[in-house]
Amino acid sequence: MAEQAQTAFHETAVIRRETRRGDFGGRLFGDRIFGLSTLGLALVVLALIISLAVVLIQASLPSLHQFGLHFLVSTDWDPVNDIYGALPFIYGTAVSSALALAIAVPLSLGVALCLSELAPAWLKRPIAFLVELLAAIPSVVYGLWAIFVLGPWLRDHVEPILKGALGFLPFFHGPRTSVSMFSAGVILAVMVIPYISSVCTDVFAVVPQSQREAALALGATKWEMVRLSVLPPSISGVVGAIILGLGRALGETIAVAMVIGNSPNISFSLFAPAATLASVIANEFAEATTNMYQSALIELGLVLMALAIVLNVMARLLVVGVRRRAGVH
Numbered sequence: 045m046a047e048q049a050q051t052a053f054h055e056t057a058v059i060r061r062e063t064r065r066g067d068f069g070g071r072l073f074g075d076r077i078f079g080l081s082t083l084g085l086a087l088v089v090l091a092l093i094i095s096l097a098v099v100l101i102q103a104s105l106p107s108l109h110q111f112g113l114h115f116l117v118s119t120d121w122d123p124v125n126d127i128y129g130a131l132p133f134i135y136g137t138a139v140s141s142a143l144a145l146a147i148a149v150p151l152s153l154g155v156a157l158c159l160s161e162l163a164p165a166w167l168k169r170p171i172a173f174l175v176e177l178l179a180a181i182p183s184v185v186y187g188l189w190a191i192f193v194l195g196p197w198l199r200d201h202v203e204p205i206l207k208g209a210l211g212f213l214p215f216f217h218g219p220r221t222s223v224s225m226f227s228a229g230v231i232l233a234v235m236v237i238p239y240i241s242s243v244c245t246d247v248f249a250v251v252p253q254s255q256r257e258a259a260l261a262l263g264a265t266k267w268e269m270v271r272l273s274v275l276p277p278s279i280s281g282v283v284g285a286i287i288l289g290l291g292r293a294l295g296e297t298i299a300v301a302m303v304i305g306n307s308p309n310i311s312f313s314l315f316a317p318a319a320t321l322a323s324v325i326a327n328e329f330a331e332a333t334t335n336m337y338q339s340a341l342i343e344l345g346l347v348l349m350a351l352a353i354v355l356n357v358m359a360r361l362l363v364v365g366v367r368r369r370a371g372v373h
Contacts, residue, residue, distance in 0.1 A: 046193075051216065052330070053257040059328045062210070068360070071122060072213070072253045075288045076267070079315075082300070086102040089346060089367065096176050096349070097199070097349065099319065100342060100343075100345055100349060101153065101347040103339065103342040104334055104340075104343035104346050105264060105339070106335055106337065106339040106340070107128065107339035107341065107343040109218075109315050110144070110336065110337075111128065111340075113130060114125060114129070115128065115130055115220035115340075115343060116129075116130055116131065116134070116347070117129070117131055118131055119131050119132055119309075121308035122226045122329075123328075123331075123332075126334060126336045126337065127311050128173065128336075128337075128340035130312050130321070130343070130344055130347055131310065131317070132308045133308070133312050133319050133320055133321045133323075133324050133344060133345065134137070134351075135317040135318075136225065136304070136319050136320045136323075137294060137321045137322070137348070137351070139225060139229075139305065139314075139317070140225060140228045140229050140232055140320055141232065141290055141294050142229075142233075143225070143226070143228075143229030143230075143232070143233070143314070144229050144230075144233040144236055144289075144293045145232075145233075145286065145289060145293065146189065146229075146238070146270060146292055147230060147233035148232075148233040148234075148237050148240060148292040148296040149286055149289075150207075150242065150291060151233070151237055152236075152237050152241040152244060152285070152289070153241075153242035153244060153282070155171075155175060155237070155241075155245075156241045156242075156244035156245040156247075156248055157244075157248065157270060157274075158171070159175075159233060159241075160170055160245050160248035160249050160274075160336055161246045161265070161266070161270055161274065172281075173235070175236055175238050175241055175242065176242060177238075178234070178235070178237060178238040179239060179242075182296040183235070183297070183299045184298050184299070184302075185233055185298065186231055186234065187297040187298055187299040187300075187302030187303060188225060189303070190230075190231040190299060190302065190303040191222070191223075191302055191303055192313065194227065194230060194231060194303075195222030195223060195224075195227045195303055196222045196312050197345075198222070198226060198227055198230060199220045199221060199222045201330045203216075203226065203315060204220070205221040205229040207220070207315075214312040214313065215312060215313060215314050216313065216315065217312075217313045217315070218311070218313040218315045218316055219315065220221070220282050220315050221305070221316075222303075222316055223303055223304065223317055224314065224316060225304055225305075225313075225315070225316060225317070225318045226314040226315055227303045227304070227305060227312075228300045228303050228304035228320075229314070230302070231299050232293045232296055232299075232300065233293065233301055234297060235293075235299065236289035236290075236292050236293050237289075237290050238287055238293055239285070240260045240286060240288065240289040243281065243284065243285035243288060244278075244282055244285045245283070245305070246281075247281030247282060248274055248278055249284065250317065251277055252274070252313065255273040255274075255277075256269055256273055257305060258273070259272055259273040266304075280363045283362055283363050284359065284363055285358070287355065287356070287359035287362075290355060291352060291355060291356070294322075294348070294351060294352060294355065295348070296320060296322065297322040297323060297325075298326065299325045300320055300322065300323045301320075301322070301323035301326050301327055304317065304318055304319060304320065304323055305317020305318060305319070306319045306323060306324065306327050307319055308324070321344050321345075321347060321348040321351075322345060323340050325344055325345055325348075
């Protein structure tokens, strides 16, 4: 009787073990399906990027063969004689984006610190809502506002002050106009503020509250607490937010095209009209009547895409370097 009971117990244990193995195998199969599906989705995104690059390269082959690398350093843009160079637009893109970041980064950090550290609870929600609302406004609305309000206001009130105080610099020479590099940089700054401030607010919010309390318990002031306990562990996130804003500024088209003046010339003066890679494509593609003209504009798009890829790679390397120096893995 005891032997029969022992045998039955052994058989039951074997059945349970096999059942558990079957459940594990089923769960393992589900994990494989999930892993393969997510890998497939990631490969789809990669395939879209590669296909976009291939299409741009194929469409810009006439310009690539005609001008080669000289296209990147040439300042000539003459559609009548089919002579094209991208340097004025690369310069305009770089300067307008740099000017936008110079204005937007301090404002965005101030807004983020206010929302995460200083503002009372009843004021945080409406301010955060209004800041995020800036990102929902269409670009063409920003452009119209810049043409009729911002540009004339900068020309009549801000540019005279800058010219009087910093007129010895080449950046603030020349006549004042409402359509200029300066107006484009300011409107870009307004457009990227919600992106940088929103990301920075979330980054500051995940800093452990215990670090703030420890700094305050040691006698630190509010600013010392922010400087010593909040900013250092958040530096990689702040850098990522700035790079996100820069990517937004590089690719902005309609608002910039409406206010920058669209001049294919390089001028050190911020008060002079200029053009960016995106704005010249938007303005002139409908007028491109020759194959070489179209190919040159498409090559400008290829240059813009290459700039975006290089920017993202540099941003990733910069964030990794910052995290290593901060001791964050």
